[in-house]
Structures are given as C-alpha cells and as structure tokens.
Amino acid sequence: MSATVPMSVWNNVQKYFKEHLNDKYDLQDVIRYKSPLDSYLYMVIARHKxxxxxxxxxxxxxxxxxTTWNESTQSLNGGNYDIKTYEDALRISEARRK
Structure with missing residues (x-):
C-alpha cells in the first residue's frame, strides 16, 4: 500500500502502546501518508488483545x-474502534490517505 516505514516508527508506536494504552493492542500495520510534505505522519492499525x-x-x-501517528511529537490521534476486520480498518486508512 505504501513505501516502507522505518523500523524506528514501528518501535515508537509499540512503545506508545505500552506506555499510554496499557499494552492493550497488538500493532499490525503502520501506513505512511501519501504526501511528501507529511513525511512525519502515519496511520496505525492494531488489534485489541x-x-x-x-x-x-x-x-x-x-x-x-x-488516522494520525505524528512521529515528530510521538502522539496518536483520530482513533476508530470496534472495527470488524483488518480489511475494514485498512479501508478507513485508504480513504484518509487520498
């Protein structure tokens, strides 16, 4: 779907999950925004443990x-929860990416 995401971003999201979300989620995907101007922004898909x-x-x-992981501020926003499948979560990301 997108260019390779640096491992440091994955690690930072996992650290955020542990520190701020009580390690309730398994990280499944990190998706880069399309615009080069948004190189510090990503989307995150996870499954509740x-x-x-x-x-x-x-x-x-x-x-x-x-829909927003800001790598420069290490913050997570735009949460959509109780989604049925990974594919449904990916569709939300794809719609946001356009």
Whole structure:
C-alpha cells in the first residue's frame, strides 16, 4: 500500500502502546501518508488483545485504526474502534490517505 516505514516508527508506536494504552493492542500495520510534505505522519492499525466480551456481544469487533501517528511529537490521534476486520480498518486508512 505504501513505501516502507522505518523500523524506528514501528518501535515508537509499540512503545506508545505500552506506555499510554496499557499494552492493550497488538500493532499490525503502520501506513505512511501519501504526501511528501507529511513525511512525519502515519496511520496505525492494531488489534485489541483482550476485546471485552460485552462489546463483542453487541456486535463490536477488536480492530482499531488511528488516522494520525505524528512521529515528530510521538502522539496518536483520530482513533476508530470496534472495527470488524483488518480489511475494514485498512479501508478507513485508504480513504484518509487520498
């Protein structure tokens, strides 16, 4: 889908998950923004490790996508949660990337 993402970005997102999100997510994908002017921006797809049974019982699913990981500020924003599949999360990313 996009150019190779530096391993340092992957590592920084994983560190953020551990420090700020109680290590609740398994990182699945990091996607670079299209514009060269946004070289410090990425999108992140992850799967909740222990998705709550209550949410699952009402149709929720464990996938999440954040439409903005800012590598320069080490911050994560634009969260979309309870997504059914990885492919659905990827579609959200693709729509944002255009």
């Amino acid at each position: 222990n998705y709550p049974e209550l949410k699952a019982s009402i149709g929720g699913e464990p996938w999440a996508v954040w």
